[in-house]
Amino acid sequence: MIEKIIQDELEKFYPEMIELRRYMHMHPEVSFNEKNTARFIKEYLEKIGITNIKTNVGLNGVVVRIKGQDSSKTIAFRADFDALPINDAKDTPYKSTIPNAMHACGHDGHTTALLATCKVLMDHQEDLPHDVVAVFQYGEEQAPGGAKPMIDAGCLQGVDAIFGAHLWTPLPLGTLGYSYRELCAAADRFEVKINTMENANIIAAEFVSMTQQIVSRFSKPRETLVITLGKLESSVKEASITGTIRHxxxxxxxxxxxxxxxxxxxxxxxxxxxxxxxxxxxxxxxxINHKKGTIEIKKATSKILPDIKQMEIEPLMIGEDFAYYVEEVPGGFFLIGAGNSTFAKYPHHHPNFDFEEEVMKQTASIFLTLAFDSANIIKNLKGEQ
Incomplete structure (x- = not known):
């Protein structure tokens, strides 16, 4: 039974998963500067026997293909690996060794989960119905991101379905957060620069006031629209306003x-x-998830993690460039609980951020269940828009 194989293999591999994650956590690289991380990923993939490896995809992306029994169809999984420009304030043996660079969003965990997925797939290729593409993506934390350049460089060529995950400390360990449609908002940045011989303070204040009228007047009651003015710098003759539009x-x-x-x-x-x-x-x-993609995520989770709590969540007002992948091919993205009430209680992007490492094993187990059932999943997703 494939579920038993997955569980046994990941349990055996778990100590190495922790080592991989903690190495990356100690050696973070911020968006678009992830050369050493990409090299680390490539060298590990070579170590486990993968030969079909493409590097520098887009910029720093790494893409691998693992052959299944029938290469006419392909399922893909994506993990991001960039860090944030934050000083790590944790008191742990694996805290960041790089000033102003920290894995404060869990991307080291995502990457470890996908590396573990690749390891188990390589050890059990005879059970794999179709090819698997693993997309290791750079630059998610900072627009324009790494997803679009990697797609433009061909990372989705021949891919029939794609799945991704984000470990999430606001949810406790042992929880799957899913959405059939909208999961993460668009997040667009803008800036307004005012130069005047009049009073820029007054003009800036009027802009701020009128902006809120746009939200109330032009969005429908059931539509989400948030305009956030995050920074205002003003003097008598000049003003600068920066903001985001989320929708x-x-x-x-x-x-x-x-x-x-x-x-x-x-x-x-x-x-x-x-x-x-x-x-x-x-x-x-x-x-925006594909509904059938989310259904497959829920089914896979029920098979491999029957005790996990599954909960439909409200859309998040954060940006996530996995959006580009599901604009191209059917699939789905899910959140998986990584929090606790002690060391993993801090929000993402916090200097004390950490997570329950067990979540990496859970994420890999869902990916593997989807991969080994790819024949049915790709057939079920066919025609999904």
Whole structure:
């Protein structure tokens, strides 16, 4: 029974998983600077016998293909491996050794789970119905991200379905968080620069006030739209406002951008000798799961982790560039609980962030269950939009 094989193999491999994770945790690299991490991943994949390895995909991405019994279909899994520009404040033997760099979001855990998945697949290729592609992605934490460049470089070529996960300390260990559709919001950054011979403080205050009217007037009651003005710097003649737009509706997003641009023009006309520049930096699209993909995640979890609590969660107002993958092929993304009430109680991006390492084994077990059932899963997802 394949579930027993998965459980036994991961239990045997678990001490090495902890070593892999803690090495990466001690040697983090921030977005777009992950050369050593990519090399570490490649060398480990070579060590376990994988030969079909592509490096520098997009920039620092690593993509491998593991052959199954029938290469006409392919299932893929993605893990991100970049860190954040944060000083690690934990008092642990495996705290970051790099100043202003820390795995404060769990990407070291994601990568370890996918490495473990590859290890078990290589040891049991005879049980693998179709090919598996493992996508090790750089740059998730900082837009424009690594997903789109890796897709443009061909990482999804021939892929029929893709799955990914995020370990999540707001959920306790032993919990699966799922969503049939919207899971993560689009998160677009913008900046407004005001130069005037009048009073920039007054103009900036009016922009802030009018922005909130855009939210209330142009979004429907059941639609989520959040405009956050995170930073305002102002003097008499100059002001700078930076913010984010978070949403799940691309058409609404276009409307809001137009309204913000029109607001800047209106304020320019209202105040003499005033120039207002609206700069749109973009961001990730909303992460919208395929319903059948989520159903397959839930089924796989029930098979391999029957005691885990499964809960449907409200969409998160955070960005996640896995969104690009499920725009291209069917699949799904899930959250898996990694928190506790002691050392793993801190939110993501916190200087004391840590997680229950058991979650890596749980994540790998779900990936492996999906991989070994890929024949049915790809057939079930066919035609999913």
């Amino acid at each position: 799940f509706n691309k058409e609404l997003h276009k409307t809001v951008l137009t309204k913000l641009q029109n607001l800047c023009k209106a304020l320019e006309n209202e105040y003499s000798s005033t120039n207002i520049e609206f700069i749109y930096y973009g961001g990730y699209p909303p992460l």
